[in-house]
Amino acid sequence: MNLKELAAHVAAEFQKHYGRPPRWIVAAPGRVNVIGEHTDYNDGFVLPMAIERYAIMAADAASAPGKISIYDAHFKESATIDISAPVTKGQPKWSNYIRGVLAGFQNRGVKIPALEVAFMSTVPLGGGLSSSAALEVCTATLLEAATGKTIDPVEKALLAQKAEHDFAGVPCGIMDQFISALGREGHLLLLDCRTRQTELVPMSAPSVALLVINTNVKHELGSGEYAKRRAECEQAAKILGVASLRDATADQLEKAKGKMSEVVYRRARHVIGEIERTVHAAEGIRQSNWPTVGQFMYASHAALRDDYEVSCKELDVVVEIAEEIGFRGGVYGCRMTGGGFGGCCVALVKADSVAAITKKIAADYKARTGIEAAIFASRPAAGATIIKG
Numbered sequence: 001m002n003l004k005e006l007a008a009h010v011a012a013e014f015q016k017h018y019g020r021p022p023r024w025i026v027a028a029p030g031r032v033n034v035i036g037e038h039t040d041y042n043d044g045f046v047l048p049m050a051i052e053r054y055a056i057m058a059a060d061a062a063s064a065p066g067k068i069s070i071y072d073a074h075f076k077e078s079a080t081i082d083i084s085a086p087v088t089k090g091q092p093k094w095s096n097y098i099r100g101v102l103a104g105f106q107n108r109g110v111k112i113p114a115l116e117v118a119f120m121s122t123v124p125l126g127g128g129l130s131s132s133a134a135l136e137v138c139t140a141t142l143l144e145a146a147t148g149k150t151i152d153p154v155e156k157a158l159l160a161q162k163a164e165h166d167f168a169g170v171p172c173g174i175m176d177q178f179i180s181a182l183g184r185e186g187h188l189l190l191l192d193c194r195t196r197q198t199e200l201v202p203m204s205a206p207s208v209a210l211l212v213i214n215t216n217v218k219h220e221l222g223s224g225e226y227a228k229r230r231a232e233c234e235q236a237a238k239i240l241g242v243a244s245l246r247d248a249t250a251d252q253l254e255k256a257k258g259k260m261s262e263v264v265y266r267r268a269r270h271v272i273g274e275i276e277r278t279v280h281a282a283e284g285i286r287q288s289n290w291p292t293v294g295q296f297m298y299a300s301h302a303a304l305r306d307d308y309e310v311s312c313k314e315l316d317v318v319v320e321i322a323e324e325i326g327f328r329g330g331v332y333g334c335r336m337t338g339g340g341f342g343g344c345c346v347a348l349v350k351a352d353s354v355a356a357i358t359k360k361i362a363a364d365y366k367a368r369t370g371i372e373a374a375i376f377a378s379r380p381a382a383g384a385t386i387i388k389g
Ligand code: GLA
Pocket: 036, 037, 038, 039, 040, 041, 172, 173, 174, 175, 176, 338, 339, 340
């Protein structure tokens, strides 16, 4: 479903549930990260793009004060959130992404109006495509529409990130919420996570496409491995005497190798290398040098698999198949994307080979893992938008 169809669909769901048409419709996209993995919380660079998959909300003011009612039109489940007092964590679990954003607005002194909301998402859940960031940014966008007060998109991304930290318990970096809030159609976003400066990198060449390959192995960041990686990076930075790994060079790391455990050394090697690869890959995209970009993607995957140890068998299988198809078959590069431990790969491919590559990856992946993959191409989409209101 494209965004227009999705908007019509969620509006119809709102009408069915609440008996009147919605006053506002807002959406925020999921993302795929082209390169720059596990670099955001090390003050490095990331290069994500918003995908044509969205969290979308239709809403109207509610007559009963003091609460927000949310109807999940896909799972047919409702949540009620009390906004007459500081918003706290609660049930159902998914409501916490929304609760966290409401709390963030309350902390900014915003008086939140009572609302009735119908909500849907086409971002695969647990697929490493930032379904939670899309939901957070979508909620923040709804509150902007409903209060008539816009907030700076960078502030909005930070507020959504805080919701993830405080209400979902994932100590994530800033990439996902940034791209969902600031994405621009036809562009990747090169984000310097230290200065928060952004550069829109055009990616609209008709000859190439980005394929998202969902292994359909659930990725779970709450399990503690993510926080563990973060701590290992902080430890490496401390030993190297730098504020963050952004400030360290490969040379410095080699010299200090004896002072840290082998694991911490490998974690730092990935991050330092990945920050460099991201800057080079962005340059490759500016120059439409697709084979070079592809090589950086493969190198990124190898480091995530061997040094950072956040890949899994299924993600590795997808990358192996992509390498076997190779340049001749239209694949420039492929890597796992997002936090890891399941979820998706992203592949840079020739546009005219999309159908053949999709077929081949699906068949080989099924044969080797017994699992059906879900594969789709996406153009770089726009960030959060108010569709009606
Ligand atoms: C998750 C986090 C991001 C980022 C990636 C890894 O998606 O939410 O902040 O750290 O993992 O690059």
